[in-house]
Amino acid sequence: MRKGEKALVDRLTQDIQGIEGRVCCGGKMSVPKDYLRLFFENKNSNKVSAIQLPANDNEIKALFDACVPATFGRGNEDVFDVEYRNAVCLDLRNFAIQFHPSATDLLNEISKWMVSNHHSLRAESYRLNIYAPGGHFKKHVDTPRGNDMVGSLVVCFPSEFEGGQLNVRHKEKNWEFNWETASNQSEQVQWAAFYSDCEHEILPVTKGYRVTLTYNLYSEKTKAVGNVSVDLKALPFYHSLKLALQSSNFLSGGGILGFCLQHAYPLTKGEFRDTFGSSLKGSDILLYEVARGLGLNVEIKAVYEVDFEPVEDDSDDCEEEFPKRRHKTSRDYGLSYQDHKVLMVGDEFVGGGNDYEDERSEYQIIKQDCDARIRREVVWCNRPTEWNEASTYIAYGNEATSASIYVAGAFLVNIPPWDVRRKNDRL
């Protein structure tokens, strides 16, 4: 790769970091009084009571008493541990409320940033939660229910309380939703929506009752025209990609750029390859839309990482496939990433197998079981950060150790040769 080309790749690398897709948002909204009438079944009598929110202390206490202690998922189990989560909840079959996000403009507002073009959001009610003084929920990530679940929505109903801030985190960034001040405003709900890969916590409630309803957000295809609300042309990444494409000396014979996904996805659950358009998040949506907006063909691929070691096993053709000169690859790609790591690319996101003993090298396992290979023609602009465990095997060594194969997702963007690009009217 020549110097000018490398500078363009460096600029792409830098500008991907700067694509700040949103990961959460929140607000408040007026709702008709009738939406805030809540019916619930009493635990022992099966009698149904009705209250109007915001309710007085006695009424809220009756609602609280109708609830059961809230569990949370730890491993494969639902557990109850007040150190971790101190709240009570009601399952869908034990309460009813007129309010639903789809009866308001809320889902349209959230879908503008949360889902990619030609997709909309569907909200499925999940649970009603009440946090009394001392109630809290420590840091956790919501369990994805289905491949197309992209996020969670929390709606906080009017009921005066203090504390109970919802903190949302993604990578190094934090957002706080503090609902105490407006918690006593009748005919108003407060809400927050965030992607499923965001960690979040609820700080202790210090006074009153915090009443929330959580919804799972699913992405659905629509016929409606694009709705991504971000001005793609305002992104530095748009300009650096366009500049590269307009440069006659950039991959003049054509090539492939590799961009690793920056959000976490349930890659090995279901057919991620076929449905990724529905589950893309934040900065990944923006990168995808920028590349497609410039008329480029974008494919989703599975990537695996192997230690770059010369292979002795001559019964296989892998020696031939490994880069001959140790430092050529990373220098070519213009990355100062660990020189000994090489990415392998496949079509399928291979799911987790059982533990099994294996004498093969990691490279051979990935090549044979995941059908992936090193593709030296790919110019990687960034490296994977969000790995999913794909399978576990017992590696042979001086002692048996269990090792894992991890898979990540990446876009491969096809760059046509210069003589084709120069005729592209989108450039």
Ligand SMILES: O=C(O)CCC(=O)C(=O)O
């Ligand atoms: O009540 C809330 O604010 C959110 C609860 C939550 O994070 C959950 O149910 O997973």
Ligand SMILES: [Fe+2]
């Ligand atoms: Fe949660």
